[in-house]
Amino acid sequence: MIAVLNRLVEYVEDHLTEEIDIAGLARMLGTTEYHVRRMFSSLAGMPLSEYIRRRRMSVAxxxxxxxxxxxxxxxxxxxxxxxxxxxxxxxxxxxxxxxxRRNGGPLRTQPQLRFRLTVEGTTPMDTRITDRPAFRLIGHAARVPLIHQGVNPDIQAHIASLPAAEHDRLKGLSDAEPAGLLQVSADVDPDYAEGSELTYLHGVAVSAATPVPEDLTAIEVPTGAWVVFPVTGPYPAALQSTWAATATDWFPSNPWRLRPGPSIVAVLDRADDFSSATCELWMPVERD
Structure with missing residues (x-):
C-alpha cells in the first residue's frame, strides 16, 4: 500500500494542471479508487481531493x-x-x-508528500475474517457529520431521541450476525473528510428474507467478506484508535482492501455510563 500511495503522489505531481483520473490509476496499480482514497485520508490526515487542491495552489x-x-x-x-x-x-x-501579487504573501505551501514504512505495529491486532451471505441492517437512521475523534453529539442526540423500549424492540428483531444492537456508518465520503455527512443507523442485522417494519430504515448488504476487530477500553477513544490502526497497521500488512459498504460497530458489553465498552468493528473487505 505504501508503494501504491507513493505512485499516486507522483502521478498527482505530474498531472497537477490536468483532470486527474484516480479511478484509472487505481485500476492500473491493481487496487480500487475507494480503497486508495480511504487509505490516503487515514495516513495523510487529509482527503486526497484536499491534497490535490493544496498542491495546485502551492505551485500556482x-x-x-x-x-x-x-x-x-x-x-x-x-x-x-x-x-x-x-x-x-x-x-x-x-x-x-x-x-x-501586491504584497508578495503570505503564502502557505503544501510540500509534496512521501509515504515511508516505519517500524510500528508492535502490538498484535486480533482479527478474524468472515464470509457473510447477504443480509439487512434495519433501524433508525439519521444524517450526521463525520467526526474523527471524541463523541459525536449528533449521534448521541439521535440515540437519545429513541424511547428506551425501542432498544429492546430492536434487539428482539435481530436474527443475524453481527448480533445485538449495532452502530452503522453508511454512505461515507470515500475521502473520509471530517465534517462530511454520512448515514448513521442505530439498529440490528437481520437475514435478507426478514420483513422490514414500516417505521424502520433498511440497508441492503450484499454477500461478501468482512474483517472483524475486537475492541475493549475507553469509549469511544479505544474504538477510534482501532479504526485508525486498521489503516496504519493492518491493511498495509495484509492482502485485503476495503470495499464499498457500511462499517458496523457491535456493542457487546458496556459500562452503565458508556465510559468503556467491549465492541467489534466490522469492515467490508475483498482480497487485493
Missing part, C-alpha cells in the same frame, strides 16, 4: 507572483474562471491572488 503561487494574467493561470490550474481560482487560492493561502 509562483505564477501569481509573476506578471501573467490571472485568467491564464486559472485555466492552467483547471479552473474556468478567475473567481473559482481565487476561491480555491484563498482557501489554501488565506489571501487572494491579488493580495499576493
Amino acid at each position: 503561487a509562483a505564477d501569481v507572483l509573476g506578471d501573467g494574467e490571472l485568467l491564464g493561470i486559472a485555466v492552467r490550474c483547471g479552473y474556468g474562471s478567475t473567481e473559482a481560482f481565487s476561491r480555491a487560492f484563498r482557501a489554501v493561502h488565506g489571501v487572494s491572488p491579488g493580495d499576493v
Whole structure:
C-alpha cells in the first residue's frame, strides 16, 4: 500500500494542471479508487481531493507572483474562471491572488508528500475474517457529520431521541450476525473528510428474507467478506484508535482492501455510563 500511495503522489505531481483520473490509476496499480482514497485520508490526515487542491495552489503561487494574467493561470490550474481560482487560492493561502501579487504573501505551501514504512505495529491486532451471505441492517437512521475523534453529539442526540423500549424492540428483531444492537456508518465520503455527512443507523442485522417494519430504515448488504476487530477500553477513544490502526497497521500488512459498504460497530458489553465498552468493528473487505 505504501508503494501504491507513493505512485499516486507522483502521478498527482505530474498531472497537477490536468483532470486527474484516480479511478484509472487505481485500476492500473491493481487496487480500487475507494480503497486508495480511504487509505490516503487515514495516513495523510487529509482527503486526497484536499491534497490535490493544496498542491495546485502551492505551485500556482509562483505564477501569481509573476506578471501573467490571472485568467491564464486559472485555466492552467483547471479552473474556468478567475473567481473559482481565487476561491480555491484563498482557501489554501488565506489571501487572494491579488493580495499576493501586491504584497508578495503570505503564502502557505503544501510540500509534496512521501509515504515511508516505519517500524510500528508492535502490538498484535486480533482479527478474524468472515464470509457473510447477504443480509439487512434495519433501524433508525439519521444524517450526521463525520467526526474523527471524541463523541459525536449528533449521534448521541439521535440515540437519545429513541424511547428506551425501542432498544429492546430492536434487539428482539435481530436474527443475524453481527448480533445485538449495532452502530452503522453508511454512505461515507470515500475521502473520509471530517465534517462530511454520512448515514448513521442505530439498529440490528437481520437475514435478507426478514420483513422490514414500516417505521424502520433498511440497508441492503450484499454477500461478501468482512474483517472483524475486537475492541475493549475507553469509549469511544479505544474504538477510534482501532479504526485508525486498521489503516496504519493492518491493511498495509495484509492482502485485503476495503470495499464499498457500511462499517458496523457491535456493542457487546458496556459500562452503565458508556465510559468503556467491549465492541467489534466490522469492515467490508475483498482480497487485493
